[in-house]
Amino acid sequence: MKTLKIEELSKNFGSTEVLRKINLEIDEGNFLVLLGPSGCGKSTLLNIIAGLETINEGNVYIDDYNVSKVEPKDRNIAMVFQSYALYPSMNVRENMIFGLKQAKVSKEKIEEQLQKVSKFLQVDALLERKPSQLSGGQRQRVAIGRALVREPRIFLFDEPLSNLDAKLRVEMRREIKKLHQQLKTTVVYVTHDQTEAMSLGTNIAIMNHGVIQQNDTPENIYNKPSNTFVADFIGSPSMNLIKGNLKQNSNQISFVANGSNFEIPINGYDFKEKSNLENKEVFFGIRPEHIFSKKSNDGDFEINLRADLSEYIGHEQIMTFDYENQEVLAKFPSTIKIELSKNTKLYFDLTQISLFDAKTEERI
Amino acid sequence: MQGSLKSSSYKQLEQRSKYTNIFLRWFLYFVLILFASYFIFPLYVMIVTSLKTMEEIRQGTLLTWPSTLNFDSWLVAWGGRGYGAGDTFLKPYFWNSIKMVVPAVFFSTFIGAMAGYVLTKWRFKGDKWIFLFLLFGCFIPYQAILLPMARTLGVLGISNSVIGLVLVHTVYGIPFTTLFFRNFYVSIPSELVKAARIDGAGFFKIFFKILLPISTPIIVVTVIWQFTQIWNDFLFGSTFSFGEAAPIQVALNNMVLSSTSVKEYNVDMASAIIAGIPTLIVYVLAGKYFIRGLTSGAVKG
Numbered sequence: 001m002k003t004l005k006i007e008e009l010s011k012n013f014g015s016t017e018v019l020r021k022i023n024l025e026i027d028e029g030n031f032l033v034l035l036g037p038s039g040c041g042k043s044t045l046l047n048i049i050a051g052l053e054t055i056n057e058g059n060v061y062i063d064d065y066n067v068s069k070v071e072p073k074d075r076n077i078a079m080v081f082q083s084y085a086l087y088p089s090m091n092v093r094e095n096m097i098f099g100l101k102q103a104k105v106s107k108e109k110i111e112e113q114l115q116k117v118s119k120f121l122q123v124d125a126l127l128e129r130k131p132s133q134l135s136g137g138q139r140q141r142v143a144i145g146r147a148l149v150r151e152p153r154i155f156l157f158d159e160p161l162s163n164l165d166a167k168l169r170v171e172m173r174r175e176i177k178k179l180h181q182q183l184k185t186t187v188v189y190v191t192h193d194q195t196e197a198m199s200l201g202t203n204i205a206i207m208n209h210g211v212i213q214q215n216d217t218p219e220n221i222y223n224k225p226s227n228t229f230v231a232d233f234i235g236s237p238s239m240n241l242i243k244g245n246l247k248q249n250s251n252q253i254s255f256v257a258n259g260s261n262f263e264i265p266i267n268g269y270d271f272k273e274k275s276n277l278e279n280k281e282v283f284f285g286i287r288p289e290h291i292f293s294k295k296s297n298d299g300d301f302e303i304n305l306r307a308d309l310s311e312y313i314g315h316e317q318i319m320t321f322d323y324e325n326q327e328v329l330a331k332f333p334s335t336i337k338i339e340l341s342k343n344t345k346l347y348f349d350l351t352q353i354s355l356f357d358a359k360t361e362e363r364i
Numbered sequence: 365m366q367g368s369l370k371s372s373s374y375k376q377l378e379q380r381s382k383y384t385n386i387f388l389r390w391f392l393y394f395v396l397i398l399f400a401s402y403f404i405f406p407l408y409v410m411i412v413t414s415l416k417t418m419e420e421i422r423q424g425t426l427l428t429w430p431s432t433l434n435f436d437s438w439l440v441a442w443g444g445r446g447y448g449a450g451d452t453f454l455k456p457y458f459w460n461s462i463k464m465v466v467p468a469v470f471f472s473t474f475i476g477a478m479a480g481y482v483l484t485k486w487r488f489k490g491d492k493w494i495f496l497f498l499l500f501g502c503f504i505p506y507q508a509i510l511l512p513m514a515r516t517l518g519v520l521g522i523s524n525s526v527i528g529l530v531l532v533h534t535v536y537g538i539p540f541t542t543l544f545f546r547n548f549y550v551s552i553p554s555e556l557v558k559a560a561r562i563d564g565a566g567f568f569k570i571f572f573k574i575l576l577p578i579s580t581p582i583i584v585v586t587v588i589w590q591f592t593q594i595w596n597d598f599l600f601g602s603t604f605s606f607g608e609a610a611p612i613q614v615a616l617n618n619m620v621l622s623s624t625s626v627k628e629y630n631v632d633m634a635s636a637i638i639a640g641i642p643t644l645i646v647y648v649l650a651g652k653y654f655i656r657g658l659t660s661g662a663v664k665g
Contacts, residue, residue, distance in 0.1 A: 051562075052558050071561075072562045073561065079558070079559065079562050081559060082555070083553045083555050085556045085558065087556065087559075087560070087574050088556075088577075089577030098563050099564055102563055103564055146563075
């Protein structure tokens with residue numbers, strides 16, 4: 001039984017297609033993050049799961065029960081919003097029990113739930129306050145509390161941390177993580193922040209233009225991006241994508257960057273399909289953190305590149321190198337000194353590379 | 365050397381800017397007082413004239429303070445002289461106006477709030493057109509709807525009645541009240557409505573429990589606006605009612621213009637003030653919210 005299943009879901013607003021043939025499944029207790037740039041349809045998808053938005057095609061199942069046409073209140077879900085959406089005229093207590101009162105839950109049960117949740121979230125001292133008298137973090141807690149008292153099957157979070165300042169955001173992120181570890185409720189979480197997605201999710205679905213680009217564990221998303229969009233979207237700075245061709249003689253496969261004769265051997269790469277590789281146009285993807293200034297593994301590949309630019313950011317520095325007129329970024333500890341405008345020896349960790357077809361932009 | 369020279373010239377500049385500031389400040393007060401007295405002057409004349417006797421008025425001393433405070437003219441304006449035919453006084457018409465203005469303000473505000481709620485939080489196909497037509501309603505001149513409205517009231521059988529006037533003012537007020545509430549609700553995050561829907565609240569519950577309690581500023585703005593419009597209206601009142609069903613502004617006109625004998629300026633002035641007092645009270649009581657409401661969302665959008 002899947003806690004949430006989305007099947008061939010499409011949605012358009014007038015002539016604009018917002019979601020196209022979305023398929024998603026979540027197992028009980030998992031934390032799914034919908035990640036993507038603004039306008040990719042992730043919030044619309046969340047609203048559809050909540051029942052706040054209608055569907056054009058496809059179905060949504062919660063616990064194998066088709067809820068596509070079920071009212072939001074009957075879907076056994078709870079949602080936390082970016083603006084918290086606390087009812088301004090009610091105090092914290094009334095805010096938290098509003099849903100239970102609507103559902104005609106008995107007074108004793110309501111009081112019990114309220115006590116339990118408010119203690120758990122440490123808002124029990126704030127019950128008589130109005131939302132306007134709370135700080136950002138407290139409001140966030142109350143909003144989560146309002147969702148918790150309903151004991152839903154699925155929690156929906158719509159960018160809940162983006163209104164908080166940087167420091168508080170990191171704190172609340174940890175609290176949400178702890179919360180999930182303790183309660184083990186299924187979560188669907190929308191964000192555009194990759195750090196949030198990586199640290200919270202057990203699964204990440206990366207979306208762009210209404211299509212899911214990759215739905216996988218954070219490790220796979222980072223190490224084995226399924227296309228250039230994912231490769232480029234995850235990581236800061238993002239993965240270097242060097243344009244070039246593959247070369248195959250006998251048992252040797254190597255990569256040659258455009259405008260260069262230099263061959264980078266990639267025998268160890270785990271190709272999905274080993275045929276038709278000769279002369280294939282590809283992107284050679286390597287993350288800045290997998291380029292080193294000293295040889296650290298035997299497999300590291302030595303290459304000479306000219307240093308063009310250095311950006312100092314405290315604990316590390318980001319260097320820009322020139323590789324036959326293509327930019328290659330590398331991340332080093334800030335203690336290393338590298339002279340600009342000179343050729344420098346670099347070491348590529350070839351076990352960490354990704355290769356993409358230059359035409360389809362898919363991983364090969 | 366050079367340092368001290370500099371500091372002395374700074375001192376001079378400081379002095380000069382101080383004098384300029386003092387001068388500008390006094391000039392500002394002068395201009396403000398001038399304008400304020402220009403506006404308050406007619407009211408002053410009305411009040412002192414209403415407190416004078418006719419003999420005193422005939423002396424032609426328009427601006428002087430009355431020798432004795434004489435409230436007779438106020439009593440006459442409100443309750444009449446006590447003889448039968450031809451005696452027009454404001455009391456019954458004042459109540460007519462109250463009976464007209466209270467329900468008309470209530471219904472137009474309520475319907476406007478509902479309409480604004482639907483137009484912003486329950487968007488539907490064609491809602492933009494409906495809003496456009498309502499907006500268009502704000503610009504239809506009063507005179508243009510007189511004949512069709514008279515016919516409508518006739519068909520409904522409520523011409524020359526307070527109920528008829530309530531209907532006219534409610535209908536004519538809806539475009540304005542809807543505009544006010546729409547612009548206010550546009551600035552309220554829709555996530556509030558989404559949260560309430562997930563919590564299981566329906567259309568009316570969301571309106572009454574979530575949105576209405578935070579609408580005080582815009583309700584005050586709308587009530588003041590509608591009250592002033594309806595209380596001060598003369599055209600609809602004089603067209604759609606006569607005789608005993610007339611509102612106070614029509615009665616005031618009849619009193620002042622149709623007296624056959626000597627013009628009693630003191631009674632006229634007292635009547636005019638009585639007719640204006642309710643709007644004044646509304647402004648004084650709610651003026652603070654009016655400004656706040658206007659700046660906090662009514663204009664935004």
